[in-house]
Amino acid sequence: MSPAPPDWNHALRSARQLADLALDFDCAATMPLDPAARLAMAEAALVGVGNPSSTHGKGQAGRALVEWARRQLAEALGIAPRELALTSGATEANALAWRGALEPMLAAGRSPAVLTSVVEHASVRALTAEYRARGLPVVELAVDGRGCWLTDDLAGRLEGLDLGFASLILVNNETGVVHPVAQVAHAARTRGAIVHADATQALGRLAVEPATLGVDLLTLSGHKFGAPCGTGALWVRPGAKVYAIQPGHQELGLRGGTENVLGLVGLGAAAVTLGARLAQSPSVRALRDQLLAGLLALGAVRNADLPAEQESGHIANVSLPGLDAPRLVMALDLAGVAVSAGSACASGTLEPSHVVRSMFGTDTTGEARARGAVRWSLGPHHDRVAVERALAVTAEVVGRLRQGKATRH
Ligand SMILES: Cc1ncc(COP(=O)(O)O)c(C=O)c1O
Numbered sequence: 272m273s274p275a276p277p278d279w280n281h282a283l284r285s286a287r288q289l290a291d292l293a294l295d296f297d298c299a300a301t302m303p304l305d306p307a308a309r310l311a312m313a314e315a316a317l318v319g320v321g322n323p324s325s326t327h328g329k330g331q332a333g334r335a336l337v338e339w340a341r342r343q344l345a346e347a348l349g350i351a352p353r354e355l356a357l358t359s360g361a362t363e364a365n366a367l368a369w370r371g372a373l374e375p376m377l378a379a380g381r382s383p384a385v386l387t388s389v390v391e392h393a394s395v396r397a398l399t400a401e402y403r404a405r406g407l408p409v410v411e412l413a414v415d416g417r418g419c420w421l422t423d424d425l426a427g428r429l430e431g432l433d434l435g436f437a438s439l440i441l442v443n444n445e446t447g448v449v450h451p452v453a454q455v456a457h458a459a460r461t462r463g464a465i466v467h468a469d470a471t472q473a474l475g476r477l478a479v480e481p482a483t484l485g486v487d488l489l490t491l492s493g494h495k496f497g498a499p500c501g502t503g504a505l506w507v508r509p510g511a512k513v514y515a516i517q518p519g520h521q522e523l524g525l526r527g528g529t530e531n532v533l534g535l536v537g538l539g540a541a542a543v544t545l546g547a548r549l550a551q552s553p554s555v556r557a558l559r560d561q562l563l564a565g566l567l568a569l570g571a572v573r574n575a576d577l578p579a580e581q582e583s584g585h586i587a588n589v590s591l592p593g594l595d596a597p598r599l600v601m602a603l604d605l606a607g608v609a610v611s612a613g614s615a616c617a618s619g620t621l622e623p624s625h626v627v628r629s630m631f632g633t634d635t636t637g638e639a640r641a642r643g644a645v646r647w648s649l650g651p652h653h654d655r656v657a658v659e660r661a662l663a664v665t666a667e668v669v670g671r672l673r674q675g676k677a678t679r680h
Contacts, residue, residue: 294608294661296562298495299444299472299586299648304537305497311540312499312533323530324521333532340539344504347545349480356505356522357535361471361492362394364505365438367525368467368488369398371513372436373407383435386459388412388420388450389629391440392469396625398438408432412455418448418575418630425458434462439486441479442472445626445646446575447586449477456485465511471495471503475548476555476583487511493534496548498541502534551651556584558658559649563587565662566647569669574627574644585650588627590643594672596623599645602668608661611646 295303315336321329323337338352345352358364376383387399389411403409410428412420437459439452456466467488473479475496481489488511493502507513507523519527556579563573571589575582591599596612603610612624623641631637 294657294664296647296649296653296661297609297611298650299447299646300611301494301500302497302650303652304499305541305544307544308498308537308540312537315533315536320532323532333530336532336536336539337530340535340542343539344542347542348506350482350506351509353523354481354506354509356507356525357530357538358503358505358522358526359501359531360494360503361392361469361490363526364490364492364503365392365394365467365469366398367505367516368490368513369395369402369436369438370516371525372465372467372488373402374516375512375514376435377405381433381435382407383464384408384410384429384432386410386412386429386434386437386439386455386464388414388439390414390418390420390443390446390448390450390626391438392444392471393625395438395440395469410434414629416630417577418443418446418626419577419581420450420455422451422455425455429458429462434459434464436467437464438467438469441468441470441484442476442583443575443626444472445586445624445644446588446630447472447583447648448575448577449473449581449583453485460485460487465513472583472585475545476552476585478549481506481508488513493538493541496541497544498538499534501531502538504538548651552584555649555651555653558653558655559584559587559647561655562647562649562658562662563589565658566591566665569662569666572640574630574640585648587647588644589647590640590645591669592639592643594669595642596645599643599668599672602672603665606664606668608664608668611648612644 320333320336323330323333341352341355341357345355358367385402385407399409412422414420439455440450441452442449452468459466466486468484468486469490470479471490471492472495474491487508489506491504494500513525515525517527521527521530566589571591574588574590600610600612623644627641627644631640
């Protein structure tokens, strides 16, 4: 075996130091790798398969692993394997859905309207901005103060429009709000639109059945349910008119390029755990409630305060009056607790996320609430002890911040 490349030990050590957070409450950003996925990937790496598109035996060994993964995911979703285009994640699947549906309409001289909402993931917000800039009319569902879509006047707003496409988030990644996708999808499909749902945060938390949701395209991401980062899929309803954005023979002809064989093996192995994850979601919710109660006792206010059936149960989005989210998130990180201000894609900026901002008014109180919003998210690996420890650390950090200091433990 050849020695490790020069910087590898250093890179691994610093990654370990940074990642070795005892208390990771940022599962909506990425879920820890499932042990089954870890093992399957390690075993597959030792086999040393070839390019799945090669016709020789080594290539076919790679093809067999990719197709195994596709079957596991299809089985977990109750669909046929040939309906899944495997991708590098949800961002790519979202782009494939949008471009795959809209570009042919544009090429045919249409200027179709798009229906979406103001609380979509950043990847969909970026696509919305792009197609709006290219001249397409966009109808956006606004939200109320609890993060729920306002749909009362939908029919009126769509009247007279040539609706071509709808893109709707099923479970919000910052608040956990479960949106009425089936209802809005029905309204859009009866007007002839291709309907896409982003179910990235829903898998393993809600029973997701693509075929009965009433949509044509469905996005999912592996690293939200125990697969490695950089894996995901777009489900394409048989007969849906979607075109390739990266031509190639792979992945239903929609997504050219050599498949990420090892990552997809991890995706397949994690897909097998989806049923168990769903079965554990009531206990994740109970832990989330325990965490929420503790945060409220520290003076926090809950954002998107909804009854259980309207939210996913894995997220607690709260604001602590007087404390800005970036400061709190950083102080908690120094104390060994990982949480986030907004989605992983929006963090790194000091701006409150567009989701919490859209829920609150632009007056001083609304702005302060949005600026303080912190997302805590949980998974099946958490237990009561972890929640108690996180709350104890948080109480101490909040106390210190309120007195104006923060130190590393
Ligand atoms: C709702 C939603 N859509 C899309 C994405 C992007 O997923 P990926 O990291 O797989 O590109 C995320 C990730 O946070 C998400 O929560």
